[in-house]
Amino acid sequence: DLRSGPAGAGAPRYLQAALLEAVRRTARERLATYLEDHPLESGIGKAAAIRQLLPRAAQKLADLYFSHLAATGDLLLSNDEIRLPGRSVELPDDLSPLARALVERYETAGLAPPGPGEVARDLAAKSQIVDGLLQHLVKRKALIRLSSGLLIAARAVARLAEDLQATGWDHFSIPQFKDRFSLSRKWAIPLLEHLDGIGVTRRVGEERQICSPRPPSKGLERSPSH
Secondary structure (H helix, E strand, C coil): CEEEECCCCCCCEEEEHHHHHHHHHHHHHHHHHHHHHCCCCCCEEHHHHHHHHCCHHHHHHHHHHHHHHHHCCCCEEECCEEECCCCCCCCCHHHHHHHHHHHHHHHHHCCCCCCHHHHHHHCCCCHHHHHHHHHHHHHCCCEEECCCCCEEEHHHHHHHHHHHHHCCCCEEEHHHHHHHHCCCHHHHHHHHHHHHHCCCEEEECCEEEECCCCCCCCCCCCCCCC
């Protein structure tokens, strides 16, 4: 009893039905276990899925197995992520107080936010749960992950943008920015890169120019600044 499937551009591959069923069962069970341990993740990255979901003997034909399991509705392939059908990520009720505490902690810290490990210790929470919640809060845009990987409250960045506009500066240097907002270079550079990216500032040589907010058009809803 054989099932066939494409193996890329080469000749078709043939799989024993019993082997395919064993891989299907193992992959679903392991994925369900992974998602129980990571309640705020929608799935698992493909590279990790190959290692964690498939038996060693099946890993060389990972694309074949994943494609077949997606075709039969056992798994979902979304870009480079493997998901369980019907799964949606909602913040569990028992984690909501911790999520609120995390947002409050980062918003209170302003431009000097703590690292995930420090927050986990302060809130007496498991680091794994805190890491998952932080990812969730980034997706919800309550927190911002800078290019360096550092996390900061979205409101802190919004206040920073307002304060920059209020300085009356046209151009400013990195040392001026650091001194004005009491920032180390570790924070100043990623923050400036983020402000460049959202159109608050623009790099001009070794300095930044503050971009003027775009005025609203008459008779139209106000558009966000770019």
